[in-house]
Amino acid sequence: EVVLTQSPATLSLSPGDRATLSCKASQSVTFYLAWYQQRSGQAPRLLIYDASKRATGIPARFSGSGSGTDFTLTISRLEPEDFAVYYCQQRSNWPQLTFGGGTKVEIK
Amino acid sequence: EVQLVESGGAVVRPGGSLRISCAASGFTFDDYTMYWVRQAPGKGLEWISLINWDSSSTYYADSVKGRFTISRDNSKNSLYLQMNSLRTEDTAFYYCVKDVATMGLYFASWGQGALVTVSS
Numbered sequence: 001e002v003v004l005t006q007s008p009a010t011l012s013l014s015p016g017d018r019a020t021l022s023c024k025a026s027q028s029v030t031f032y033l034a035w036y037q038q039r040s041g042q043a044p045r046l047l048i049y050d051a052s053k054r055a056t057g058i059p060a061r062f063s064g065s066g067s068g069t070d071f072t073l074t075i076s077r078l079e080p081e082d083f084a085v086y087y088c089q090q091r092s093n094w095p096q097l098t099f100g101g102g103t104k105v106e107i108k
Numbered sequence: 109e110v111q112l113v114e115s116g117g118a119v120v121r122p123g124g125s126l127r128i129s130c131a132a133s134g135f136t137f138d139d140y141t142m143y144w145v146r147q148a149p150g151k152g153l154e155w156i157s158l159i160n161w162d163s164s165s166t167y168y169a170d171s172v173k174g175r176f177t178i179s180r181d182n183s184k185n186s187l188y189l190q191m192n193s194l195r196t197e198d199t200a201f202y203y204c205v206k207d208v209a210t211m212g213l214y215f216a217s218w219g220q221g222a223l224v225t226v227s228s
Binding site for chain 1: 217
């Protein structure tokens, strides 16, 4: 099983700040990694897939990078609606699809 | 607009069974792989099952293998999850999810979830 470790567990920032979230895989997943946002009380939403491709309708302030075992989600300038929990997910080791434990971005 | 609406969530005794359903609309249902993903209250996400477009391939997470069965009815644009031998640790919101592509293996669109509570 591919284990995804996200850090930090919590990120305390202010609106307008830059957010940098990390996801590390226990073995290479090449570029087969996605990022999701889950706002409080809502279902998750796909942001990024194949490490760097933005999903339909996702604002340009969200970007993804990385390959192999190290990946980053960057939010260039935090908007109020961006305070949420973010998960990474790999599909390299399919059919066993796994998620990371999540990073909460909270208002400082 | 893609819509996924789960139904059938309930309180069930340990060892019991339950079937939850998902009604899909707004896209060509039989073009896509479909999934069930669950989330225990206050916890993270866990993929539990997938079914390809024509039901010829189904896969399960080890945590539910042998107890849960995924199925679909393309004539009704519906996805199902039959859950048997339920355990307290199966308590979760169960999300019906559409793939980003025919077999993209990413979770593009999500329902609002059906709550399954396993408790005596």
